[in-house]
Amino acid sequence: MNNDTIIKKRIAIFGSTGSIGTQALEVIETNEDKFSVEVLTAQQNDDLLIQQALKFNPNIVVIGDEKKYRKVKDALASTDIKVFTGENALEEVASMDCYDFMLAAIVGFAGLKPTMKAIEIGKAIGLANKETLVVAGDIIMNKAVENKVPVIPVDSEHSAIFQCLIGETRNRIEKVILTASGGPFIGRKPNYLVNVKREHALQHPNWNMGAKISIDSATLMNKGLEMIEAKWLFNLRPEQIQVVIHQQSIIHSMVQFEDGSIKAQMGLPDMKLPIQYALAFPKRLKNNFPRLDFRKVSTLSFEEPDVKTFRNLVLAQEALNKGGNLPCIMNAANEIVVYAFLRNRISFLDMTDAIEKTMQSVTYIGKPTLEEYFESDGEARNFAADLINL
Ligand code: NAD
Ligand code: MG
Numbered sequence: 001m002n003n004d005t006i007i008k009k010r011i012a013i014f015g016s017t018g019s020i021g022t023q024a025l026e027v028i029e030t031n032e033d034k035f036s037v038e039v040l041t042a043q044q045n046d047d048l049l050i051q052q053a054l055k056f057n058p059n060i061v062v063i064g065d066e067k068k069y070r071k072v073k074d075a076l077a078s079t080d081i082k083v084f085t086g087e088n089a090l091e092e093v094a095s096m097d098c099y100d101f102m103l104a105a106i107v108g109f110a111g112l113k114p115t116m117k118a119i120e121i122g123k124a125i126g127l128a129n130k131e132t133l134v135v136a137g138d139i140i141m142n143k144a145v146e147n148k149v150p151v152i153p154v155d156s157e158h159s160a161i162f163q164c165l166i167g168e169t170r171n172r173i174e175k176v177i178l179t180a181s182g183g184p185f186i187g188r189k190p191n192y193l194v195n196v197k198r199e200h201a202l203q204h205p206n207w208n209m210g211a212k213i214s215i216d217s218a219t220l221m222n223k224g225l226e227m228i229e230a231k232w233l234f235n236l237r238p239e240q241i242q243v244v245i246h247q248q249s250i251i252h253s254m255v256q257f258e259d260g261s262i263k264a265q266m267g268l269p270d271m272k273l274p275i276q277y278a279l280a281f282p283k284r285l286k287n288n289f290p291r292l293d294f295r296k297v298s299t300l301s302f303e304e305p306d307v308k309t310f311r312n313l314v315l316a317q318e319a320l321n322k323g324g325n326l327p328c329i330m331n332a333a334n335e336i337v338v339y340a341f342l343r344n345r346i347s348f349l350d351m352t353d354a355i356e357k358t359m360q361s362v363t364y365i366g367k368p369t370l371e372e373y374f375e376s377d378g379e380a381r382n383f384a385a386d387l388i389n390l
Contacts, residue, residue, distance in 0.1 A: 010098070011279065012039035012123075014090065014114055015105035017048045019210045020128045020154065020271065024103050025052060027276045031285060038099040041090060041106070044068070050075040057081065059098050062089045090114040095121055101279065103154070104129040107212050108335050109377055112136060116370075119143045119151075126278035128154040130229040131335075135328045136373045137232030151233065152278040157226055158233055159274035160252035160265035165234070166282075168257070176236065177254040177262075178226055179246040180305065181206050181269075183217040186247060189309055196348045198341060206249040206269045215338045219351060220305065224316020225334075228327050231320060238320045243313065245303045250292065268292050311352045315359060324366040325376040326359060332380035333358035337388065346388050358384045 011028060015021045021040075028035045037056035042049040043064035053061050053076055062084045063072045069085040076083060084093055090110075094102065094117035102118040103126040104111055111129035116136075118125060120143065127133070133140060144151050153159050157178050165173075184203050185193060201218040202211060209217070216222035227241050249269040256262045267273055268290055276285055307313045312334075319327040337351040346354070362380045365372055 008034060008036045009279070010038045010100045011035050011103060012094070012099040012101070012118075013037065013103045013105060014039070014041045014094070014111065015103075015107065015129070016040040016052055017042040017045040018105055018107060019208065019213075020105035020275065021103070022048075023272050024105065024275050024279070025056065027272055027279060028056070030287070031276075031280075034285070035279060039093055041093070043106075043110075046072050053081050054079070060084060060093055060096070062093055064090070091117045094118045094123075097121065100124065101126060103275075103279070104132065105154075107131070107210055109135060109332065112140075116140065116143065119147055119149045122147050122149055124149060125151045126154050126275070127151050127233075128275075130155055130225050131331055133229045133232045134225050134331045135377065136370060137228065137327075139370050139373070141232050141235075150281075152281050153229075153233055154271075154274050154278045155226060155229060156269070156271060156274050157253040158229060159277055161230065161234060161255055163265045163277070164253075164255040164263040168255075172258045173234065173236065173240060174256045174258050174260075175240040175242055176230055176234065177256065178223060178230060178241065178243050179249070179251050179253050180220065180223045180243055181217070181249045182245045182247055182305070183220065183222075185218055186245065187306075190349060193309070193348050198344060201341070201348065205247075207271070209271075211342055212335070212338055215341060216334070219312050219348070220310035221312040221316065221334050221338075221355075223305070224312050224319070225331065227316055228320050238317070241320070243305055245301075245305050247301055248297070248299070250297060250300055266292065312355065315352070315355055319359070322364070324364055325362075325368045325373060326364060328368070328373050328376045329359055329362045329380040330355060332377045333384040336381050336384040336390070340388055340390055345390065350388065354384050354387050357387055 013021050037058045039060045040058050041062035046068040060082045066085045073083045091113050094114035101124045104115045105128040108131050112132045115132050153162050202214045251264045254264040319330045333355040337354045340346045358380050
């Protein structure tokens with residue numbers, strides 16, 4: 001008998017109704033012999049959560065918004081699925097020993113605490129939620145090492161780097177080259193950006209993603225967050241991280257070793273691949289995703305990012321260099337301004353200005369504790385919100 005067919009990996013998807021969460025469920029659906037769904041969580045989207053629960057029959061679901069608890073509970077009354085809600089539900093469920101692998105696919109700072117709990121009880125992590133490492137990467141990665149927890153990146157760039165590093169444990173990295181599509185406003189200047197609206201900013205040329213990361217991609221903050229994410233995942237110094245614009249999103253990122261040799265991981269832009277890779281690691285699973293045909297790719301282009309226009313990259317570089325709570329402050333301010341922009345409360349270029357002012361104003365701490373990270377997050381949110389009159 002084949003062991004693979006008997007022991008299924010039990011998956012907890014935190015943020016199952018999002019872009020990453022739903023794509024993960026598609027991967028699981030086609031590999032039902034290898035994975036079972038144990039936990040599903042959503043903040044608002046009760047209808048989709050109910051639908052997912054009825055289809056995948058998890059042990060537990062969490063609906064963040066307490067007003068929606070009754071509806072979810074009633075809809076699942078004929079099943080034995082347990083329904084949780086409330087402020088501490090995510091952490092409580094993350095601490096339960098009913099799953100093997102957490103796919104951390106909540107967006108923003110909200111993903112940090114449940115991921116921390118999962119690491120504390122020794123669960124493997126598939127990390128989509130980059131904000132967790134931006135806010136408290138030192139504490140998270142130290143805990144993971146202490147508890148021998150693998151943190152497998154889901155972000156396509158970091159999955160690429162992770163894949164390039166397989167078989168290279170004894171070899172030093174000279175640098176990593178993070179590729180960036182440049183987002184919908186590549187080549188544009190401030191006089192154009194001053195007028196762009198949310199609908200336009202949400203149109204990403206290569207990827208279909210949640211609202212927050214789509215705006216982050218348009219402002220290039222996404223790449224800034226990813227530089228900091230790379231630092232913690234791969235234990236890099238700031239000068240070992242380079243960003244290059246590669247509009248086609250075919251090369252997902254590269255690693256250059258000390259002998260100058262460069263490895264790249266490539267493929268069509270499709271998040272299901274890095275999601276599947278993280279779920280099945282160290283195995284590669286056969287699938288029927290569309291294949292890249294090099295005869296049909298006429299150009300792979302590379303250029304330097306325009307940091308004069310997309311100043312978020314400069315701010316992120318500063319946060320990366322200075323460390324401490326500065327990335328946490330930057331992330332908090334960014335979350336505030338992105339949601340304000342999504343609600344048409346501020347303009348595209350106002351976002352960077354507010355992040356910069358917040359970074360200059362909130363007290364810098366060189367080596368924060370977890371509590372101090374939480375305090376800095378709160379302080380930066382309040383400061384940024386006041387600044388833009390929210
Ligand atoms: P999304 O907005 O589509 O989904 C977010 C999920 O998190 C939803 O299930 C939502 O219910 C849940 N959620 C939102 N706010 C919450 C809160 N306060 N508390 C608890 N749950 C909450 O986002 P996404 O695009 O799937 O991105 C998820 C994460 O993955 C982000 O950190 C993003 O940067 C990262 N990521 C996404 C992609 C992508 O292609 N979408 C690629 C790389 C990395
Ligand atoms: Mg990415």
